[in-house]
Amino acid sequence: MSILEMKVPSPGESITEVEIATWLVKDGDYVEKDQAIAEVDSDKATLELPAEASGIITLKAEEGDAVAVGQVVCLIDTSAAKPSGSAPAAEAPKAEEKKEEVKVAPAPASAPAATYATGSASPAAKKILDEKSIDAASVQGTGKDGRVTKEDALNATPSMGTPTGGPRGTERKKMSMLRRKVAERLVEAKNTTAMLTTFNEVNLTEVNKLRTEFKEAFKAKHNASLGFMSFFTKAVTRALQLFPDVNSMIDGQEQIKFDFADISIAVSGPKGLMVPVVRNAELLSFRGVEAEIKRLATRARDGQITVDEMTGGTFTITNGGVFGSMLSTPIINPPQSGILGMHNIIERPVAVNGQVVIAPMMYIALSYDHRIIDGRESVGFLVAVKEALENPMELLMNNDPKKALEL
CATH class of the missing domain: 4.10.320.10 (E3-binding domain)
Incomplete structure (x- = not known):
């Protein structure tokens, strides 16, 4: 008998513990080499654990167990023959197709x-x-x-709460390690930063005109949609260059400023909020931004995003508008010092050059750490974003949209 001990690999630097989220196989199953046998949660992402060899598997950890990096979680008997007539290993279901069993918690003893x-x-x-x-x-x-x-x-x-014959069940389930870490970081951001939010509104008429005129050619040429995120990302990287304090963070008693813009883009994944990073976004074209956001969002949705792809951002953009949010105060993603919140687009009457017109308007919000970002920088940054989005032809495309869109 030849037994292989499978140990938890390190998902990334500084991560010392993961949690067995789901076993994709049962104790005693025959597994193929590289078959996904489990999903493990770290405090940054959910990752698949592939079998290191073919054979009969013996599980050494339960779902929900926290296990240290390097700990043995299963054994594989590599000398075991594949059972005759067994079907090929089934492909692991997509994250969005799996359903968790919800158990009704017993009432407390008291x-x-x-x-x-x-x-x-x-x-x-x-x-x-x-x-x-x-x-x-x-x-x-x-x-x-x-x-x-x-x-x-x-x-x-x-009395209030007297049972009336209707359902009165409760649900209790353990939060994933990722969700618990997100909760800790949100509380940390509220408790350890001097967070303040400033607001403005943007007339997206010119952005809509450009998207309407070039979206078909852009998609045909680059196999990607010309969305709002590329305009907002380009507007943000321009504003960060004008107001570098917003593109900085505190480390002890020092302020660290960055001469690059790694933009974290908040996306909703099957395991909750994830924030993959677009590296050196200030150097990317519209095509480059759209392609990278599409790639990262797809990997997050499919549960394939890695820790490295979600680490090291210098500023965050979050779009609550896709869910219908009109206005919000986004929470800083520490150790970053700023986050821009996008919201839904509403057509409403506004005054333009002395005339009342109907325009597509969006409220935008900047939450920032007032310890290192003053009102002048925060308001100026948000105004710079507004100016770029209301005059994208000149400020984002250098008056040559076809060249900027690589058409």
Whole structure:
């Protein structure tokens, strides 16, 4: 017998522990080399664990267990023959297709019983309780053998939270390591930064004109959509160059400024919020931004995103507008010092050159760490974003949209 010990590989620097999120195989199954056998959660991402060899597997950890990097989580008997007639290993289901079993948690031991009566209600008591729409079982009877008396019924009053026959189940499930880490970081951001949010609004008429005119040619040439994110990313990288304090972070008693813009883009994945990073976004063209965002979003959606792809951003953009949000105060993604919130686009009347017109308007919000970013920089940054989006032809495309879009 030849036994291979499979140990938890390191998902990335500084990560010392992961959690077994889901076993994709059962104890005693025959697995093929490189077959995905488990999904493991780190505090940054969910990753698949592939089998290192073919053979019969013995599981050494349960779902939900926290295991250290380097710990043995399963054994594979590589000398075992593949069972005759066995079907090829099934492909692991996509993250969005898997469903977690929801279990109803038992009531705490200290919880009061929902049913009090050990006997039945007297006819007079039942009539009174029916008139009050009170279930006799919710009344503690004082008569013989727990019988609900007329006096019990008269004294009974419906109260907030009295069971009425409808469903009253509860659900309890352990949060994933990723979700717990996100929660910790959000609380950390609120508690350790001097966070403030400033707002503005953007008229997206010119952006819409450019997208309408060139989106078909752009898609045909680059196999990518000409979306709003490339315009916003280009506007943000320009503003970061004008206001470098926004593109910085605190390290102890020092401020670190960056001469590059690694833009974290918040996306919704099957395991919750993920924030992959577009590296050196200031050097990318519209095509480059759209292609990289599409690549990262697809990997996040399919559960293939790596820790390295979500580490090291200098500024974040989040788009609550895709879910219908009109206005919000986004929370800083530490150790970064700034985050831009996009929102939904609403056509509404605005004054343009003394005339009331209907225009596609969006509220934008900048949350920032007031410890190193002053009001002048924060407001100036947001105004610079607004200016670029309202005059993209000149400020983002150098008056040559075909060249900027590589058409």
